[in-house]
Amino acid sequence: MERHADSSHSLGVAIRGALRHVYAPPVLYPHAGTVWYKGQRHNVTWDVSDPPVNITNKFGTSFLRKSNQITPLILEKGFDILLGRIEVTVP
Numbered sequence: 001m002e003r004h005a006d007s008s009h010s011l012g013v014a015i016r017g018a019l020r021h022v023y024a025p026p027v028l029y030p031h032a033g034t035v036w037y038k039g040q041r042h043n044v045t046w047d048v049s050d051p052p053v054n055i056t057n058k059f060g061t062s063f064l065r066k067s068n069q070i071t072p073l074i075l076e077k078g079f080d081i082l083l084g085r086i087e088v089t090v091p
Contacts, residue, residue: 021052023081036090044075048084058082064091 025046036042044062060081064073075088 021055022057023051023055025051025081025084038090040090041087042090043085043087045085046081048082051082055081060086062086062088 025048028045028047029043030036058081059077060079061077062075062079064071064075073091075091076086079086
């Protein structure tokens with residue numbers, strides 16, 4: 001079964017009290033048009049060159065996307081988003 005993976009976008013919001021941000025760094029790989037196959041292992045990489053000082057939650061969850069649709073399939077969760085890379089297995 002082939003799986004398509006696409007990049008996501010970053011966003012930021014202010015939380016009451018100290019200025020804090022939701023940090024969703026831009027994904028470098030996979031990118032639009034990338035095709036993955038069931039059982040393959042891949043590195044998901046993202047740009048962590050400019051994180052905000054105050055991040056609301058430093059633990060990430062990576063979902064499999066097909067075209068512009070996020071699927072309910074979790075590739076990995078609970079990783080430090082400042083690592084810039086995780087290895088995943090395509091479900």
